[in-house]
Amino acid sequence: MADTPAEPVKQAARDGIALGLAVGTSGLAFGAAAVASGLSVAQACVLSLVAYTGASQFALAAAVAGGGSLIAGTASAVLLGSRNGLYGLRLASLLDFSGPFRLLAALGITDESTAVALGQPDPAAARAGFLATFGSLYLTWNAGTLAGALGAGRLGSPDTFGLDVVGPAAFLALLWPRLRDGRTERTVALAGVVIALAATPFCPPGLPVVLAAAAALGAALLPSGAAPLPSGAAGTAEGPGR
Amino acid sequence: MSGTWIAVLVTAVCCYALKLAGLTVPPQWLAHPRAQRFASLVPVALLAALIAVQAVGRGESLAIDAARLAGLGAAAAALLLRAPFLVVILAAAGTAAALRALGVA
Numbered sequence: 001m002a003d004t005p006a007e008p009v010k011q012a013a014r015d016g017i018a019l020g021l022a023v024g025t026s027g028l029a030f031g032a033a034a035v036a037s038g039l040s041v042a043q044a045c046v047l048s049l050v051a052y053t054g055a056s057q058f059a060l061a062a063a064v065a066g067g068g069s070l071i072a073g074t075a076s077a078v079l080l081g082s083r084n085g086l087y088g089l090r091l092a093s094l095l096d097f098s099g100p101f102r103l104l105a106a107l108g109i110t111d112e113s114t115a116v117a118l119g120q121p122d123p124a125a126a127r128a129g130f131l132a133t134f135g136s137l138y139l140t141w142n143a144g145t146l147a148g149a150l151g152a153g154r155l156g157s158p159d160t161f162g163l164d165v166v167g168p169a170a171f172l173a174l175l176w177p178r179l180r181d182g183r184t185e186r187t188v189a190l191a192g193v194v195i196a197l198a199a200t201p202f203c204p205p206g207l208p209v210v211l212a213a214a215a216a217l218g219a220a221l222l223p224s225g226a227a228p229l230p231s232g233a234a235g236t237a238e239g240p241g242r
Numbered sequence: 243m244s245g246t247w248i249a250v251l252v253t254a255v256c257c258y259a260l261k262l263a264g265l266t267v268p269p270q271w272l273a274h275p276r277a278q279r280f281a282s283l284v285p286v287a288l289l290a291a292l293i294a295v296q297a298v299g300r301g302e303s304l305a306i307d308a309a310r311l312a313g314l315g316a317a318a319a320a321l322l323l324r325a326p327f328l329v330v331i332l333a334a335a336g337t338a339a340a341l342r343a344l345g346v347a
Contacts, residue, residue, distance in 0.1 A: 015327060022331045043250045050254035053261075055292070060253050070249040074256075081257035083288045088264020089272065090281040097265070106262035111292060114285055160342060162335035165313035168296040169334030172314065175289045176321050188283050189290035196291035200299050208299075212291030213284055220280035 008125035016116045016132030023112055023170050024140020026163055030057055031148025037065035041149040048145035052138065053110055054167070056081040059205050076204040083210055087114040094118070094126050108134030115174030184219055191215035309346075313338030 027048060034044035039061060047057045056077040063073020087109050094117060097105045108130065116129040178185045192212035199208035272278055297314050298304050316337040320330040 018328050022328065039246065039250070043246065046250055047254055051257035053257050056253060056257050060249060064246060064249070070245050074249045074253050077253045078256040078260070081253075081260050083284075084257065085260040085264035086281070086284045086288070088261050089267055090264075090285060092265050092267060093269055093272065095265075102265060103262065106265045107258060109261040109265065111289065115289060118285060159309075160339065162309070162313055162338035162340075162342070164296075164307075165310050165317075165334045165338045166331055168293045168310075168314055169317035169331050170327075171289050171293045171296075172317050173321060173327050173330045175286065175293070178286050185283070185286050188286045192287035192290040193294040195287075196295050197298065197304065200295060200304055201302060203302070205299075205302065209288055209291045209295055212287045215287040216280055216283035219283050220276050 008121050009128040012116065012120045012125040012129030013132040015119075016113070016129045016134075017136040019112055019116060019170060019174075020133050020136025020138075021140055023166060024137045024144055026054065026166055027141035027144025028148035029144075029163055030054060030061070030141075031145040031150070032152040033058065033148075034061045034145070035149045035152035037061040039064055041146070044145055044149040045142070048142045050107075051077075051081065052107055052141070053081050053084055054141070055111075055209070062205065072204060076207065079207055079210055080205070083111075083213070084109045086213060087111075090114070091117060091130070094123055095130055096123070096127075105130075105134075108138065110134075110137065111171060112137055112174070115171070119174060119177050188215045188219045191218070309338040309341040312341055 030048065031041075031044050034047070034057070035041060039047075044061075047060065051057055059080050060073050060077040063070065063076065088106065091109065091114060095105065110133075113130045113133040116133045117126040120126040120129050175189065179189060192215040195215055196208040196212045199211050203211070272281055293314075297310060298306060313334040313336075317330050317334040320333045325333070
């Protein structure tokens with residue numbers, strides 16, 4: 001792999017840009033939903049520029065629309081954003097950004113950039129994939145938010161175009177290589193699904209997904225007969241294949 | 243400043259701070275093999291949970307949306323056929339949009 005370092009890097013950049021463009025269009029949906037919920041155009045844009053994590057933003061907009069407690073809405077939005085902290089833990093050693101650049105890179109941590117970074121065969125490709133996803137998704141998501149917020153109501157339902165399936169389909173595609181990795185991954189994924197769905201009727205939106213981390217905790221604490229994970233910094237990036 | 247602005251700013255700042263905190267944790271916190279295992283498996287659990295919640299969740303309840311599930315099924319089929327990423331996404335969105343346009347779901 002060391003003899004052809006450029007190819008995985010280019011492939012990772014291409015994947016990241018494609019994903020960012022595809023998923024970023026749902027910024028339109030957020031902008032439109034935010035304004036329909038009663039947020040101003042500026043408020044919608046601040047959320048996309050600074051929070052930059054779709055699920056949290058939708059959660060806050062939903063709370064504003066419901067006219068419910070803003071404190072509960074904020075709490076569920078932040079709770080939903082806490083998974084990005086867990087992603088950051090995972091990415092820190094893999095990406096190995098330091099100094100002021102880390103302040104910028106932190107902003108780029110999302111489900112999408114994490115999944116692309118972790119799906120790469122080596123750390124250089126992981127960094128390229130992360131940055132490509134960050135760049136294209138950030139631009140598209142924020143442009144989409146502004147356009148959606150300004151054009152709210154004129155757009156029609158994003159469901160008409162199947163845009164509501166783009167998120168889950170993208171996550172499935174990104175999770176796919178990990179599911180092929182081994183039985184532990186498949187068990188953890190299944191347990192995560194069961195936990196989240198079981199918790200959904202009883203929890204504010206956002207919490208069920210965070211609770212699903214218990215599946216990873218359980219698998220990490222159980223003594224495992226499976227092959228040990230690749231050690232240290234590179235993690236899955238050192239794994240065989242994709 | 244309105245309550246809504248405060249909620250927006252608190253959400254925005256906290257979401258960013260959580261990302262930065264994760265990225266800034268000292269590496270020795272993750273030195274233990276079990277901690278590494280946890281950090282490696284967390285995205286698997288959370289992404290799977292996100293797929294499920296986005297597929298059948300509606301706020302605090304579960305709701306079956308046939309077009310959305312069919313779209314997700316199309317994505318899975320495309321993945322089994324080893325289709326490229328963009329094809330997977332287009333298959334999913336196209337299937338859901340087509341079923342809705344036809345009024346089937």
